[in-house]
Amino acid sequence: PTATTVHPTAVGSGTRPDMTEPSSQSSDSGSAQVGDSSSEYPKQLHAGAVGYGPNYHVGPTMTDKIAGMKEVVKGKVTKNPDLIQHGQERRTGVLHEKERESDMQSNPFEHADDGDSKQHNMREQAATVAPEGTDAASQQRQG
Numbered sequence: 001p002t003a004t005t006v007h008p009t010a011v012g013s014g015t016r017p018d019m020t021e022p023s024s025q026s027s028d029s030g031s032a033q034v035g036d037s038s039s040e041y042p043k044q045l046h047a048g049a050v051g052y053g054p055n056y057h058v059g060p061t062m063t064d065k066i067a068g069m070k071e072v073v074k075g076k077v078t079k080n081p082d083l084i085q086h087g088q089e090r091r092t093g094v095l096h097e098k099e100r101e102s103d104m105q106s107n108p109f110e111h112a113d114d115g116d117s118k119q120h121n122m123r124e125q126a127a128t129v130a131p132e133g134t135d136a137a138s139q140q141r142q143g
Contacts, residue, residue, distance in 0.1 A: 060093035068092070 060068070068091025075083030089095040130136035 058093075060091065060096060064093065064096065065091050068095075 068087045068089070071087025071090060072084050073087075075081065075085075075087055086095070089098075130140055
C-alpha cells in the first residue's frame, strides 16, 4: 500500500502505516499459495470452527431451564403429569431436540401453492377513480 491508498482513519493515532511493499518471493511462512501468487489472504487454518453455526448452542438455554422448572412446579401444583413431563423435557433439552428433528423431517416444499395464499398476502387497496371531467373518468364510467 502506498501513502495515497491508506485512509487516514485506518491508522491509529501516533502511528505510521507500513509503506514497504511485500516481497514477491514468499517462503512457505503461512501465506496463501492457492492459485494466485499475488493473493494477500493468509492460509485458512480454522476450517470454519470459529463461527457461530446452526449447532452453536445445542443444549437447553437458561431460559429453557427456567421455563421448564416453572412448568414442572405448575404441573405439580395442578397435579398434571403431562405438564410435569413437558417441563422436564424442556429443562433437559429433549423438547428442543424433538423440535429440531421434526424440522429436519419436514419438507418445506411439500405444500402446493394454491390461490388462497396469494389472496392473503395481497394488501387491500382502495379503488382509484379518475377526477371528474377528464377523459379517463369517462372511460372508467363506460367500463
